[in-house]
Amino acid sequence: MNEVQDLRWAPHVTVATVVVRDGRLLLVEEAIDGRAVLNQPAGHLEPGESLAAAAVRETLEESGWTVRLTAFIGTYQWTAPDGTPFLRFAYAAEPISHDPARPLDTGILRALWLDPAELQAEPSRLRSPLVWEVVADFLAGxxxxxxxxxxxA
Structure with a gap:
């Protein structure tokens, strides 16, 4: 790869949050290309925003849940089938409060709680392989x- 190509590589920086309550994982069901897929509350980092702030914001916007971050799970690199590169920064969080009247982000069908076995049983419904990778690492401690x-600064 030459130097010019290196300068053009710009991965999508995303955050994701693993929120657990009573052994169940907070997930969002979202419409992508006419399919209902499952993901952690996740989204893109915005200019001037910290990764931690983005994780809290995306969780609220996509699920209606206010959370408190408790740990950093890891960083994940993935290239989508269409060639789009992603860097995902994943956090663990505990639920604080829920606002059921809060409108969810465009494309989000609903927030739901699944136990890990239910999520693992539906690999074809995962938005990307990152969803299970992050959960598996969380479950492994x-x-x-x-x-x-x-x-x-």
Whole structure:
């Protein structure tokens, strides 16, 4: 790869949040290309926003849940079938409160709670392989202190 190609590579930076309540995972069902797929509350980092703030914001916008981040799970690199590169930063969080009247982001059909076995049983419904990879790492106990992600001013 030459230097010019390197400068044009711009992965989509996304965040995702694993929220667990009573052994069940908070997921969102969203409409993508005419299919209802499952994902963690997740989305793109916005300019000037920290990764942690993006994770909290996306969880609220997509599910109506206010959460408190408890740990950093990991960073995941994936290239979609169409060639789009993604870098996903995944956090663990605990639910604080829910606003059932809050409108959800465009394309989100609903928020739901599934146990891990229910999620694993539906691999064809996952928005991407990142969904299960993040959950599997969370279930295996992978947790890092939030301070591992440094925001430099």
């Amino acid at each position: 992978q947790r890092h202190p939030l301070s591992i992600v440094k925001e430099v």
